Amino acid sequence: MAATLRQVAERAGVSVRTVSNVVNDFPQVAAETRARVQRALDELGYQPNAVARTLRNGRSGLIALVLPELDVPYFAELTRAVIEQAAVAGYTVVVDQTDGDPVRERELVMRGNRAAMFDGLIFNPLALGGADLRNRQSSTPVVLLGERVVQGGLDHIMIDNVGAAELATRHLIELGRQRVAAIGDQFDETRQTGQLRTQGYQAALHAAGREVVPELVRPTEFFHRADGAAAMAELLALPEPPDAVFCYNDLLALGALRTILSRGLRVPEDIALVGFDDIEDGRYSTPSLTTISPDKTQIAKNAVQLLLNRLDGDRSAPAELPADYTLQIRESTGSGQTSGQARGSRRVAR
Amino acid sequence: MAATLRQVAERAGVSVRTVSNVVNDFPQVAAETRARVQRALDELGYQPNAVARTLRNGRSGLIALVLPELDVPYFAELTRAVIEQAAVAGYTVVVDQTDGDPVRERELVMRGNRAAMFDGLIFNPLALGGADLRNRQSSTPVVLLGERVVQGGLDHIMIDNVGAAELATRHLIELGRQRVAAIGDQFDETRQTGQLRTQGYQAALHAAGREVVPELVRPTEFFHRADGAAAMAELLALPEPPDAVFCYNDLLALGALRTILSRGLRVPEDIALVGFDDIEDGRYSTPSLTTISPDKTQIAKNAVQLLLNRLDGDRSAPAELPADYTLQIRESTGSGQTSGQARGSRRVAR
DNA sequence: CTGCTGGCTTGCAACGTTGCAAGTGATGCT
C-alpha cells in the first residue's frame, strides 16, 4: 500500500539511490532531477518506512519510558516532563506500564525482546532489584529512576528519601505536634521507598528527642488512596490517635484526608498532614496538601540527558544523580497561605 | 553487540536458516541439532532483533495509543484499560502524548512517519477534525476515541454526550434545585465535547419546562481543575448564584468544589455538584463526587477489538460504537450513601 | 585530441530476519 523508494524511482525514471538522496536532502542532486523526483514523491504520497530505516541505521529515534502505573498522578506528571525533554533532542517517547509485574518488567527491560525497537530505556522499577538488573541480556542503555535499589552498574536518578522524609517530619514536629504518625511503611525487600522514608521519619523524631511509637507507623501494601484511607482509620481507632501524619505519598495523604474529614475531624486543627510527590490533586484538595515536591522537570532532564549521552557512546562509569526537592507548605499543615516554601535541596553534581 | 542468527549459526556449525527454525520452534529439526543450536543460542545470549523481524513480517506487535494528556486521570485510567485489553491479544501498547498540539497529532496520525513502527493506532483527537482525518496519507489502521468529530471514514468509539449530559442535569433538577449551572462549554470548532454536553444540559432544562439562563453556562478553555475553580468563582459572583452545577468533567468539578468549600459554602447542601468521567480522585474527595461514569473497560475492549479486526484484514464499513455509561450518585448530590446507581445506558451492538 | 576534473548518478551490498523451494543423504520398497 505505502509507496516505496523503488516505486518512486520507477515513476521518476531515476535510480532508487537518487530518490533516497532527494528524500534525505543530500546536496549533490541536480535541481531539475530533484524537482522531477519531488513530483513523483508527492504524487505517490511517499512516506519513508521507519522500520527499514531503523534496521539500516541502527537508530529508531524512540526511547521507552517504563513505569509501574500510569494512573498514579506522580508518574503521569513525570511522563509529561520526560516527553518534553526528549522532544527537545528529537526523540519520541513511548510509555509502557508494567503494573510492577516482575514478568513484564523483566520482559521489557532485561531481555530487550521488544526493547530492541527502542534506542534506550528510562525505567522506574518496582519489582526488579539490583541482583536482577545486574545481569541484563540486552545492550540497550538504561537509566533508572527511583530508589537506590541497585549497587552500581547502571545510571540512576534518585531523590534523597531519607533526607526528604526527615524534612517533612521535622516540619510537623516544629508545628508542635506531639504524636506524629507515618503511613506507608513497607517490609517487602524489593520496595525500598517505604523503608527509606521510615528511616527519615525516625531520624527526625530522634533528632527532636522523641521516642518512635511503633503503632504510629502504619505499613501499607500499595501507595494508593484506598491504602491511605484504611491506614488512617486504623490510626484513628488507637486509644491515643495521632495529631499529625506524614504520608509517604500524596495519594496516601488524600485517602487519609478523606477518612479524617468523614469522621468530622478537621485538618490541620485536629490532625496535620504532609504528603510526598506534589501532585496536582493535592493542590486542589480542601485543605490543600503540604508535601515534599521533587523537581520532576530536573529528574526528567537528567534522565534524558544521561540516556542521550549513552546513546552517543559515552562509556564513563555509571552516574548516580540526586534530584532536588523542596517542602511545599500548604493548608494541611499551615494557616491559609499556599505559597510558603522551605528549602531542603541538594545541588546536582554534573 | 547483540548476537545475530549468523553468529549463532557459525558457532553451532549449521546454517542460519536452521537456527531460525530452532528459534521459531519449527518441528522439522532433529533433536540432536536442536540441542546443539540451543546451546549456542544460550551461550551467546541470542535475542531476536525486533526491527528486522518487523521489516520481514510486516508486523511489529505494537499498537500506539495517542492521547492529548496523560496526566488527566481519565486518560490515564483509559490507558490502563487499553493496555490490559491489548495484552490479551498479545499486543504491546505504547502511549504517546500530543498535548492537543495539531502539529504533533498530524505528525503521528496523518503521515504515519513514526507511525510506520506500529501496526495500528488508537487515537483520541483534540485538535484534528474530520476534514483533516479524511485525507490521511498513512494506511495504518486507526480507531478513533471521543466525540463524533468525523463523518464516517474511520472506526469510532464514542459515548452519547448529549444523553449523558441530559441525565446528569435531570438528576440535579429532580433534586429540586432551582438554578442549575453548567461549567465547560466550548466554542472552538474542533472541541465538540463542550458543545454536545451543553446540548444535553439544555435539553434537560427544556424537558423540565425551565428556561436556559445564559450566564449560568460558563465556558472554559480547558477541562482542568484550574478552569473549574475559576469558572465557579465567576458563578458565585453572580447576583443570583446557582444551587447546583453540572461540570463537564470531574477535574472541573474538583476545581469548582475547591472554590465552593474555600468560600465556606457546603456541598451538597448549598450547591450540588455533578461531574463526568468517574476518575478515582472524585471517589476520594470530600464530599465524593456524583458523576457520569463511562464504561472505560468497554471502550478499551471495543477499541482494541475493532483495531485487531482491521489488522486481520477486515474491510467492512467503518463502525461507530456507542459506549455504555451510568450515573454514579455520591455525596456531592446525595445523602451519604455512595453506592447509588442510575441506569442510563445503551446496548452496544456487536 | 587527450586526459583530467567535477558534478551528478548509479549498482552493489548490507542491516537481521523468514518464506520458498530445492538440496542432501539415508532408508525402504520392489
Next chain:
DNA sequence: AGCATCACTTGCAACGTTGCAAGCCAGCAG
C-alpha cells in the same frame, strides 16, 4: 540395483533503506 520416500537441512531472495565506491558525461586545460 534402482527408485521413491522421508527427515532434515540449506541457499536464495526479499522486506525498504542507505553507505560506499564506482561510473558516466560534459567541460576544460594542455
